[in-house]
Amino acid sequence: MESAATLAIGCALILSGVSMPPTAFWITLIAIFSASVGINILLVNLLVAPLKDLTSALTHISGEPTLVTPPNPNARHFDRDGFKPILQLIYELAADEKKDDETVTSAIQPSARKLATALDNTSAGFMILTAKQEVLYANSNAPVHTDPDNKKVIDLIFDDKPSLAQWLKECEETAVHAEHSWERIANKVTGEEDRKIYDITASYQKGSEAEVVVILFERTAEYLPEDEDLDFIAFAAHELRGPITVIRGYLDVLNDELEDSLSGDQAELIKRLVVSANRLSSYVNNILNASRYDRRHLKVHLRESSITDIYDSINDDMQLRAVSQNRMLHVSFPDNLPTVAADRASISEVFSNLIDNAIKYSNEGGLVNVTAKADGDFVKVSVEDRGIGMPSNVLSNLFHKFYRSHRSRETVAGTGIGLYISKAIVESHGGKIGVRSAEGEGSTFEFSIPVYSTVAEKLSANNNSNEGLIEHSEDGWIKNHAMYRG
Amino acid sequence: MTAIKTILCIEDDRFIGEMYVRSLNKAGYAVDWMVDGNDGLVAARNKHYDLILLDIMLPERRGSEILAALRGGKDDLIPDTRVIVMTNFDQDDESRAAMQHSADAYLIKAEITPKKLLAIIEKLSNA
Numbered sequence: 001m002e003s004a005a006t007l008a009i010g011c012a013l014i015l016s017g018v019s020m021p022p023t024a025f026w027i028t029l030i031a032i033f034s035a036s037v038g039i040n041i042l043l044v045n046l047l048v049a050p051l052k053d054l055t056s057a058l059t060h061i062s063g064e065p066t067l068v069t070p071p072n073p074n075a076r077h078f079d080r081d082g083f084k085p086i087l088q089l090i091y092e093l094a095a096d097e098k099k100d101d102e103t104v105t106s107a108i109q110p111s112a113r114k115l116a117t118a119l120d121n122t123s124a125g126f127m128i129l130t131a132k133q134e135v136l137y138a139n140s141n142a143p144v145h146t147d148p149d150n151k152k153v154i155d156l157i158f159d160d161k162p163s164l165a166q167w168l169k170e171c172e173e174t175a176v177h178a179e180h181s182w183e184r185i186a187n188k189v190t191g192e193e194d195r196k197i198y199d200i201t202a203s204y205q206k207g208s209e210a211e212v213v214v215i216l217f218e219r220t221a222e223y224l225p226e227d228e229d230l231d232f233i234a235f236a237a238h239e240l241r242g243p244i245t246v247i248r249g250y251l252d253v254l255n256d257e258l259e260d261s262l263s264g265d266q267a268e269l270i271k272r273l274v275v276s277a278n279r280l281s282s283y284v285n286n287i288l289n290a291s292r293y294d295r296r297h298l299k300v301h302l303r304e305s306s307i308t309d310i311y312d313s314i315n316d317d318m319q320l321r322a323v324s325q326n327r328m329l330h331v332s333f334p335d336n337l338p339t340v341a342a343d344r345a346s347i348s349e350v351f352s353n354l355i356d357n358a359i360k361y362s363n364e365g366g367l368v369n370v371t372a373k374a375d376g377d378f379v380k381v382s383v384e385d386r387g388i389g390m391p392s393n394v395l396s397n398l399f400h401k402f403y404r405s406h407r408s409r410e411t412v413a414g415t416g417i418g419l420y421i422s423k424a425i426v427e428s429h430g431g432k433i434g435v436r437s438a439e440g441e442g443s444t445f446e447f448s449i450p451v452y453s454t455v456a457e458k459l460s461a462n463n464n465s466n467e468g469l470i471e472h473s474e475d476g477w478i479k480n481h482a483m484y485r486g
Numbered sequence: 487m488t489a490i491k492t493i494l495c496i497e498d499d500r501f502i503g504e505m506y507v508r509s510l511n512k513a514g515y516a517v518d519w520m521v522d523g524n525d526g527l528v529a530a531r532n533k534h535y536d537l538i539l540l541d542i543m544l545p546e547r548r549g550s551e552i553l554a555a556l557r558g559g560k561d562d563l564i565p566d567t568r569v570i571v572m573t574n575f576d577q578d579d580e581s582r583a584a585m586q587h588s589a590d591a592y593l594i595k596a597e598i599t600p601k602k603l604l605a606i607i608e609k610l611s612n613a
Contacts (some may be wrong), residue, residue, distance in 0.1 A: 234576040241574035241596035249505045252599035281596050
């Protein structure tokens, strides 16, 4: 602009015919240019300064970070340019709003602080979440940690139970209000330090400010000893199984290698050793299973199986047990029995326990008869002996842990755990177990398990697992060769 | 897969190891026996075996770690080898399921006499 004005004045001087020396001409032109620049700067400052002050004041009251000093409405020039009342109004309005905020906060904060302190002082964990499981609030006892992205993460291990996340997903899709409880949920895996175990209750209220409220009751003191017992039993079983492996294994080797050279008596002694070692192995399995069942860790993995195949896997052992105690074991299953949904190893343990009992409680030279038949949606298996039998008053207690009738305590060795775990296994298949007995005449134990075709769809939906309990296959498992039992 | 002829037995219990080696040798298999986890892993990496018998509770390196090192990565380092996990330890379900996933069989040693083991190997060999 300055250049254009100077040029215009220069042109006007030339055109008007004013004659002056060239030096004077250039001096005049530069003087005019300088004067116009100065006037312009003055004009811009006068016009833009109030806008700058206004922006600065607004930036200051909004709390945005700035290096500029806020304008002081008491400065003289604001008086002169009339900007003072505008700045004062801005500061006053900002002060009023802050006062309102402080009034509300000061009313809420003490009670919120008290509540937070109270929640931190309880032994319970308390969390408020969104339905997406984002942690809005967690008291000091809630199992929550902050990840590297500064996000709060819940530390809970739900194992095979439906998790909090799964439940919330279901709630979001289907519920307006819902509640759910979990028992025995740990924050860390077994063996880690500061492991805690909780019973948990969660409530969901769609659209509420506290959409998901989770309360965790710490039960570590009650549950941990049980878990440690289970660990101890698992380690003890490992230690016991080592020597059992060696005894059973070398007996197997000796039996093979000495078969032709042993006298009848010697062969009988070897047979007794084999039977005893096998029974010892069964006891260890029973103890492990009972321990797992008591802690709700026992699961069964159900597959289509035939009763004949399951029994065949233990037939040699059972026959040897019967022969070594001078009993006859007769096993007969119809060819047309439907297949069943069974955890093969578990059901073979039921067979083993019932036949072992029948052998123990039958008489010298007695017959143990094992049969099976289709019975509606179930296959019913019977193990019958003609032994000492039991009076009716003991029958109802038979399937209790460690129960042994007065008479059996005196006459027959045993732990009273076999029937207990057999009942647990059969019931976890959705079946039933029972007994009929008459004193002096013998006993018949019966158990039923579902025909495969009646439960195939449910199993397929649940990945072959029954709904409640653990996958369990004590003797082992062979991919695509599930017919083996050790 | 080819019939099983060569076997690597990784087992730290001397009695149990000798028992398996003796039976397997008698049945005509060529068996190498390692008593700790590190040696077992090195042997499995350096030489091809048709079958590995793998204990879990091993010194130096657990069987689960060996299996993970051999089959847990992007590539299966022993694609032509069968693996039978043999343990007396009552693993938790998760660990057990993980090992079952990578193995051809998972057996409780106390339940498997040498004769039964031979029958299982023969069955796997013919599969």
